[in-house]
Amino acid sequence: MNGNLLELSNIRVSYGHAEVLHGVSLAIKPGSIVTVIGANGAGKTTLLNAVMGIVPAKGTILYDGASVPHSVEARVAAGLCLVPEKRELFSTMSVEDNVELGGFLRNASERAQTREELYTRFPRLAERRKQLAGTLSGGERQMLALARALMSRPRLLLLDEPSLGLAPKIVADILNIVSELRTTGVSILLVEQNARAALEIADEGYLVELGEVKRSGPAGELAVDPALMESYLGSPA
Amino acid sequence: MIATFLIQDGVTNGAIYALLGLALVLVFSVTRVIFIPQGEFVAYGALTLALLDNDRIPATTSLLLCFGAIAFLADLWSMRRGADVRAFTRSLALNLVFPAAIYGLTTVLVPLGLPSFAKALLTILIIAPMGYYVYRIAYRPLADASVLVLLIASVGVHLAMMGLGLVFFGAEGLRARPLAEANYTIGSLMIPAQSLWIYGSTIAIIIALYMFFERTLLGKALRATAVNRLGARLVGVRTQLTGVTAFTLAAAIGAISGVLIGPITTIYYDTGFLIGLKGFVAAIIGGLASFPITAVAAIGVGLIESFASFFASSYKEVIVFGLIIPVLVWLSLSHAFHEEE
Amino acid sequence: MNIRRILPGFVGILFLAIVPVLPVPPFWITLLNNIGLASLVTIGLVLLTGVGGLTSFGQAAFCGFGAYTTAVLSTNYGVSPWLTLPLSLIVGAVIALPLGLITVRLSGHFLPLGTIAWGLALYYLFGKIDLLGRYDGISGIPPIKFAGYRFLSDGSIYYLIWFFVIVVAIGAGNLLDSRIGRAIRALRGGGQAAEAFGVNIVRAKLTVFIFAGVVAALSGWLYAHMQRSVNPTPFGLSMGIEYLLMAVVGGAGHVWGAIFGASIVLVLKDILQRFLPDIIGTTANFEMIVFGILLVLILQLSRDGLWPLALKLLPKRPPRPVPASSRKLAKRTLAPAGSPLLKVEKARKAFGGLVAVNDVSFEVKAGQIVGLIGPNGAGKSTTFNLITGIASLTSGSVFYEGQPLRGDSPRQIARHGIARTFQHAKILPDMSVLENVALGAHLRGSAGVFRSFFRLEREEEATLLAEAATQLERVGLGQYRDRPAGDLALGQIRILEIARALAADPAVLLLDEPAAGLRHGEKQELASLLRKLREEGVSVLLVEHDMGFVMGLVDHLVVLDFGTLIADGQPADVRRHPSVIAAYLGGVA
Numbered sequence A: 001m002n003g004n005l006l007e008l009s010n011i012r013v014s015y016g017h018a019e020v021l022h023g024v025s026l027a028i029k030p031g032s033i034v035t036v037i038g039a040n041g042a043g044k045t046t047l048l049n050a051v052m053g054i055v056p057a058k059g060t061i062l063y064d065g066a067s068v069p070h071s072v073e074a075r076v077a078a079g080l081c082l083v084p085e086k087r088e089l090f091s092t093m094s095v096e097d098n099v100e101l102g103g104f105l106r107n108a109s110e111r112a113q114t115r116e117e118l119y120t121r122f123p124r125l126a127e128r129r130k131q132l133a134g135t136l137s138g139g140e141r142q143m144l145a146l147a148r149a150l151m152s153r154p155r156l157l158l159l160d161e162p163s164l165g166l167a168p169k170i171v172a173d174i175l176n177i178v179s180e181l182r183t184t185g186v187s188i189l190l191v192e193q194n195a196r197a198a199l200e201i202a203d204e205g206y207l208v209e210l211g212e213v214k215r216s217g218p219a220g221e222l223a224v225d226p227a228l229m230e231s232y233l234g235s236p237a
Numbered sequence B: 001m002i003a004t005f006l007i008q009d010g011v012t013n014g015a016i017y018a019l020l021g022l023a024l025v026l027v028f029s030v031t032r033v034i035f036i037p038q039g040e041f042v043a044y045g046a047l048t049l050a051l052l053d054n055d056r057i058p059a060t061t062s063l064l065l066c067f068g069a070i071a072f073l074a075d076l077w078s079m080r081r082g083a084d085v086r087a088f089t090r091s092l093a094l095n096l097v098f099p100a101a102i103y104g105l106t107t108v109l110v111p112l113g114l115p116s117f118a119k120a121l122l123t124i125l126i127i128a129p130m131g132y133y134v135y136r137i138a139y140r141p142l143a144d145a146s147v148l149v150l151l152i153a154s155v156g157v158h159l160a161m162m163g164l165g166l167v168f169f170g171a172e173g174l175r176a177r178p179l180a181e182a183n184y185t186i187g188s189l190m191i192p193a194q195s196l197w198i199y200g201s202t203i204a205i206i207i208a209l210y211m212f213f214e215r216t217l218l219g220k221a222l223r224a225t226a227v228n229r230l231g232a233r234l235v236g237v238r239t240q241l242t243g244v245t246a247f248t249l250a251a252a253i254g255a256i257s258g259v260l261i262g263p264i265t266t267i268y269y270d271t272g273f274l275i276g277l278k279g280f281v282a283a284i285i286g287g288l289a290s291f292p293i294t295a296v297a298a299i300g301v302g303l304i305e306s307f308a309s310f311f312a313s314s315y316k317e318v319i320v321f322g323l324i325i326p327v328l329v330w331l332s333l334s335h336a337f338h339e340e341e
Numbered sequence C: 001m002n003i004r005r006i007l008p009g010f011v012g013i014l015f016l017a018i019v020p021v022l023p024v025p026p027f028w029i030t031l032l033n034n035i036g037l038a039s040l041v042t043i044g045l046v047l048l049t050g051v052g053g054l055t056s057f058g059q060a061a062f063c064g065f066g067a068y069t070t071a072v073l074s075t076n077y078g079v080s081p082w083l084t085l086p087l088s089l090i091v092g093a094v095i096a097l098p099l100g101l102i103t104v105r106l107s108g109h110f111l112p113l114g115t116i117a118w119g120l121a122l123y124y125l126f127g128k129i130d131l132l133g134r135y136d137g138i139s140g141i142p143p144i145k146f147a148g149y150r151f152l153s154d155g156s157i158y159y160l161i162w163f164f165v166i167v168v169a170i171g172a173g174n175l176l177d178s179r180i181g182r183a184i185r186a187l188r189g190g191g192q193a194a195e196a197f198g199v200n201i202v203r204a205k206l207t208v209f210i211f212a213g214v215v216a217a218l219s220g221w222l223y224a225h226m227q228r229s230v231n232p233t234p235f236g237l238s239m240g241i242e243y244l245l246m247a248v249v250g251g252a253g254h255v256w257g258a259i260f261g262a263s264i265v266l267v268l269k270d271i272l273q274r275f276l277p278d279i280i281g282t283t284a285n286f287e288m289i290v291f292g293i294l295l296v297l298i299l300q301l302s303r304d305g306l307w308p309l310a311l312k313l314l315p316k317r318p319p320r321p322v323p324a325s326s327r328k329l330a331k332r333t334l335a336p337a338g339s340p341l342l343k344v345e346k347a348r349k350a351f352g353g354l355v356a357v358n359d360v361s362f363e364v365k366a367g368q369i370v371g372l373i374g375p376n377g378a379g380k381s382t383t384f385n386l387i388t389g390i391a392s393l394t395s396g397s398v399f400y401e402g403q404p405l406r407g408d409s410p411r412q413i414a415r416h417g418i419a420r421t422f423q424h425a426k427i428l429p430d431m432s433v434l435e436n437v438a439l440g441a442h443l444r445g446s447a448g449v450f451r452s453f454f455r456l457e458r459e460e461e462a463t464l465l466a467e468a469a470t471q472l473e474r475v476g477l478g479q480y481r482d483r484p485a486g487d488l489a490l491g492q493i494r495i496l497e498i499a500r501a502l503a504a505d506p507a508v509l510l511l512d513e514p515a516a517g518l519r520h521g522e523k524q525e526l527a528s529l530l531r532k533l534r535e536e537g538v539s540v541l542l543v544e545h546d547m548g549f550v551m552g553l554v555d556h557l558v559v560l561d562f563g564t565l566i567a568d569g570q571p572a573d574v575r576r577h578p579s580v581i582a583a584y585l586g587g588v589a
Helices: A044-052 A072-077 A095-102 A108-121 A123-127 A138-150 A168-184 A195-201 A219-223 A226-233 B002-031 B038-053 B060-078 B085-112 B116-142 B147-169 B193-215 B217-227 B229-234 B239-261 B271-285 B291-311 B313-322 B324-340 C003-021 C026-051 C059-076 C081-103 C110-126 C154-176 C179-189 C192-196 C201-227 C237-250 C255-280 C287-301 C307-311 C380-388 C410-415 C433-440 C449-453 C458-475 C490-503 C520-535 C547-551 C571-576 C578-585
Strands: A006-015 A018-028 A033-037 A058-063 A080-083 A156-160 A187-192 A204-209 A212-218 B183-186 B189-192 C144-146 C149-151 C340-351 C354-365 C369-373 C395-400 C418-420 C508-512 C539-544 C556-561 C564-569
Touching: A006 A044, A018 A033, A018 A044, A018 A204, A018 A212, A033 A044, A033 A168, A033 A195, A044 A080, A044 A156, A044 A187, A072 A080, A072 B229, A080 A138, A095 A108, A095 A138, A095 B217, A108 A123, A108 A138, A123 A138, A138 A156, A138 A168, A168 A187, A168 A195, A187 A195, A195 A219, A204 A219, A204 A226, A212 A219, A212 A226, A226 C547, A226 C578, B002 B038, B002 B189, B002 B193, B002 B217, B002 B239, B002 B271, B002 B291, B038 B060, B038 B116, B038 B147, B038 B239, B038 B271, B060 B085, B060 B116, B060 B147, B085 B116, B116 B147, B116 B239, B116 C287, B147 B271, B147 C110, B147 C237, B147 C287, B183 B193, B189 B193, B193 B217, B193 B239, B217 B229, B217 B239, B229 B239, B239 B271, B271 B291, B271 B313, B271 B324, B271 C110, B291 B313, B313 B324, B313 C110, B324 C110, C003 C026, C003 C154, C026 C059, C026 C154, C026 C179, C026 C201, C026 C237, C026 C255, C059 C081, C059 C110, C059 C201, C059 C237, C081 C110, C081 C144, C081 C201, C110 C237, C149 C154, C154 C179, C154 C201, C154 C255, C154 C449, C179 C192, C179 C201, C179 C433, C179 C449, C179 C458, C192 C201, C192 C410, C237 C255, C237 C287, C255 C287, C255 C307, C340 C380, C340 C539, C354 C369, C354 C380, C354 C395, C354 C539, C354 C556, C354 C564, C369 C380, C369 C520, C369 C547, C380 C418, C380 C508, C380 C539, C410 C418, C418 C490, C433 C458, C433 C490, C458 C490, C490 C508, C490 C520, C520 C539, C539 C547, C547 C571, C556 C571, C556 C578, C564 C571, C564 C578, C571 C578
Parallel strands: A033 A187, A033 A204, A080 A156, A156 A187, C369 C539, C369 C556, C418 C508, C508 C539
Antiparallel strands: A006 A018, A006 A058, A204 A212, B183 B189, C144 C149, C340 C354, C340 C395, C556 C564
């Protein structure tokens, strides 16, 4: 063990006959933000789902130096938490209930403490505690998804396209919150299509293309790599 | 005069249908299982109570032992590739020790000549765990199956449970003693105490369910599973936990319905199915999703049935079941509309 | 024809033919008669449930209609059974039509619940009607007569029953192996793909519903004349459940599995009724416990039933050669290159307050490849759905050759010569690659149920299959022709969808993310295929998020972001457009 919170080696995922991840390796140090960027369809979401245990994967996933537990629920208990691309909120339940359920595996006093912290961090949610989650705006929904995830007191937060479908101003807000979270000791694996913004707040970056890591390195270096431009916009005809 | 009698009769039956409808909505929304065998729990409950009334050990206790043994074997089978001691002990306690304890308790208590209320409680204690075993044995291995496959499996479970009812209770009908014998008169209306028990229990269960879903974390987790399965898994709610809870609650509600209806009609091993189906009509009107609509619809079904049996007695069933078709069409049309969005 | 292939069938028929003259106990014949009657219903159910995906618990009621029709007519009015046969079948069909019109509109799990409801209601109705003798039923039904011979004994009506079973089983097999059959088999996957190639979904569902109703009525007609009396009991819900059990045991997708399933269930029932009472000590319908457990176990352990296991013992069917066809299918005349073909004008789609497509306008000219691109959530798929008729326009219009497409269903749009592929490939994994492609040519054939049942449409079928084979060769999947489509890799499935679209002889191809999941080499091949099609005069509109793929391929690019058109022009210019770069890479806009 070498001090990494999460270590993926040679992760392969197939849907039916088609392999969509062809051996991805990646490491996250405690308290850091690692971003996985790449064009749509590169396999980024699949990677997060594999880490969370939603899709079966071949290869090894080491969490905190040991093999990660098998089921999704056991991974949540161990401190992994995914905020999926579609948020997957409980739309017909109140904001308060959504937040509360985030702490399903924590005891009442832990929940009470985290709840206070969260409502201080997200005053918008505190104002709308009684409102149904389905009636929130896009930005508020993303905040609620984050708050629900944080309620489980995660050590590693997996974020899938938190900026998707949000207006630029709100994207900036959300990413600010994400970068602040690092100071509370939470490590973050951030999957983003919005490459420039993600690389700005991340420590390390991985560029994934067609299910393989094409480039990796410190975020600042990756941001100016010409491969990035090509991966997103194709080579000029 | 006849109208008030028919209304009273309709509301009494409707209250029972409401309980069953609520249980069906609960099970479907949490597990996607259309629980046809719900009615069997009613029959089991009523017949168990009737046997206890005759100071006999109800055969359902032995049935519970069988269910436990099969569930234990199923657990062993799924543990065949390495098991840990904790899981094994848990399975042993839950599937073998627990039903044996209930069996023992029943054999000790029956000769003592219990008051009727205690007999009712004992009945619920015997029947409710069956919900867990039925889930474990029949549905858990099918957790990833489609609603249609689960529905066909439900029909299978219904056949098996009805047949077991026949083996254990015989083809004879039984009637239980009412919880209270008194009758009350309000104006020209005579209300038997048993009807009051039915109204009271139905209201109490509805309130209890409401409190469970609104105030407890487990209840909220059940609702969350119904709203968004993946979301619930992501916060650490185990599908199994919610499934077990839903089925056990459904069996308990079925047993209570049986205890309530047992004294007002003679129950045969196969009566439960028809009673359950009427709860179904209500649950379907509620789209298998809405508790309040289901409860109101159940009273409606009771009233329609009661009036139909007076004015067109021979077409009672044709009317009640024919009624579902337009509801289903309406639901399908509004459903298709949602899918488009 | 391979001798080893037809041998089992031949042995089976021979066995059936000699059983009654062998010294077997008489109850064997009774049992075989019951198996035959149940097989008829179950074959209908296999087509309805196993193939068409419409689960019905109510089939027993249709037996009732067939049985009561002949019972009433032959006892009260002295009509000859041979005259009541067509009448019984017609009554079955006439009842199935309105019942089916309602039932097939029920969605998802509401459909089987609906069949339980009408199954119960009809059972009670049979028991209440005076004309039908209420719960006592009707007795004294005359036997069937043929040239002075009366089918009185179990041993004689046996031949009649099994004659019908074999005719119906072969006919049902023929039906599935035809143009109509492909449409019915396509229902199971939701039918969206079939509809995009002009299949009338409601009509296909209704066809199979009526077919199942008519064969059940046939079973009822035979039952009435075998039993010589009828009452409501065998037409109730529990028999309906038993028929479904037979279909599930046999394997709900196989015609011959129906007979297999009926045999297993009825033989088992017979054994149980014979021996269980000795074990338990009383007589009652204990077999239902075993049936219930059997149903659950089969769903848990072998969801496809037992027939596929039995099939493994038979020699594998060799791939059939594609019949040579002398006839060529008519081809559409394509619009001259450069003429306006598809025009989207201020198309708008709002979901509640959210505007997914915001007044987007663009045009596809004949002989062009146009790319519609944009980042995730930009509204590309919604725009695509507006053109193909899956979603309806909030405002604006889509024109095809100058004609507005407003309000047209996907089926009507297919008739114009607009063929599409799907973002999430919609193929039928159990059907062969060839048959999947032949579904695309649905509108180029016309044979109906009757001709297909009796194999009178072979010439047309041969032309359709030949066309499908040609298109498969064209896209380079020829070697996979006889494999189940589900065996293909994702990239090949996307190409298969293109071949299916080509089989429709399209004027415009609409491709929804055809390059997703393809490897580099496969993308190159796809690009050269599309270039070849362009040379032949076919126009293409493709939705893509992969800008690399479209860059060197398309004549014209349309870029969407947040539902709005942000750039429109030559690929090279679009790539340099600052708002396009911002939309794709994000950040400092």
